[in-house]
Amino acid sequence: MTDQDKRLYRLTMLDPNESSHGADLSEAIDFINSYSPDTAFEPCVHISDQRNVTRQDEAHSSHLQKEILSLAPKAADDYVLVPKTV
């Protein structure tokens, strides 16, 4: 696991025992590297036997915009606010 990977997942380690946390992560990676099973099967994405689950596309409003915006740490008018990017 490189620092670049950690940046990709937007995570830094803040645990005061960062080195032991790093060791734990290595342990988890070692865990999945300790065994490399073989199989002749193809990957299976859906475990459900249901296929082509579709429904009529109907427009309707859930009237939740205000409530959802109220959850945002910073919002104004109809938008959530983020730090300036340009």
Place this chain on the structure above:
Amino acid sequence: MSYITKRTITELASLQRDGLSCLEIAEAYIKNAQADPYNAYITVTGEQALERAMALDRIREDRKAFPLFGIPYAAKDNICTKGILTTCASKMLAEHLPVYDATAIRHIHSAGGVLIGKTNMDEFGMGSSSDTGYFGKVINPFNEQRSAGGSSGGSAVAVATGACAFALGSDTGGSVRLPAAFNGVVGVKPTYGRISRYGLIAFASSLDQIGVLTKDVTDSATVLEQLCGKDAMDSTSSEQSADLVHALSQGIQGMRIAVIRELTDIADSQTRLSITNAAAMISKLGGTVEEISVPEISKCLWAYYVISSAEASSNLARYDGVRYGYSAPDRTTLSSLYTKSRSEGFGTEVKRRLLLGGYVLSAENRSAYYLKALAIRNEIKSTLSRVFKDLDCLLCPVSPNISWECGFQGADTYKNDICTVIANITGLPAMSLPCGTDSNGVPMELQLMANSFNEQALYRVGYALEQALKGGTR
């Protein structure tokens, strides 16, 4: 009050017929939930629950239309409840008030249930001991030196200690069945698709399933029947009906059950003995028991940790400090807002799984890990489909060991999930069923697994064993 809080749902309904009010029932359970010496609850909805109970008392003449009329229940804190804190036991969602109810919550409400609180858990469901959460660990009421099991530890302890009549949990790799086992209650993870996942905060979407924790098998069937059904908000939900309570009394004459050799071989001696005893009871009750070998099962754990971590890293990418959840005070740049909010908002175990997920999904590792795990999933599903052509149920331990000592954390605990992840990888239904206690008074359980959408088989065998154990048929 214990004459109320020790009762099953069936017994509470009988007490109601004798004149006990919903308010009296709610007050008794809320008192226990508020006392909560085991840290089972994150939120207790005292006032709201009492108001709901009083409202139900006013419509008492219609109670037959409500199978859970006035029954106090708790929901794991990753199941959305409108206007009630839903934290996933994470700093990230410590102040999160959902704007809608999960479908499961709506179903229980329609059946007359009274929500009395939200239960403690491992953060985002990632753990097997209910000790990774932001609000502290759940304590095992039988022995505080031992783990309460996880991740639905709060739900299991609340049921076991009379702090609710039943509870909802979620099961991604055994998170309903393991804590049920460690606390001596019945835990059921139904078939993937049985219960809508709408409003269940996602950990690993192809593995997650809402489950039920109850005092006995009859209560479990009663509650699960209310939760099943197609939901327009979850395209993976199934239309198949579930006639469970009716199936309980059908007996197990002629049913074919098999013990999985690979799982009993790794279990401790007391767990092996309980499986042997259960097998003898099944034979005595008219079922047949054989031993089978399923060597593919050894691949399950590896596939589970690859798939669950990969899906978690994708699902939890949404927590960025912008739209909801914890937002770091430093908003200097958008990039630092993302990184600081995630780094400060998530706990250690969640970060470990997210990074592990990132590792197995990275361009150079994807086919060696993620795609291979999906192929193994296909192999195991195909193997078990073949097995169930000749069988009704599988019998195995819930965990290779009786509840372990506290403080056992990280990758060391992953190996103990070997018996439970099978049902999640394949989407099959499974039940953990109490079968007495060990010489130290610690609960012991066994696990039953059935074919997709054949929960009836689980409940028939589970009920027959429960009755036999009560009658001392051992």
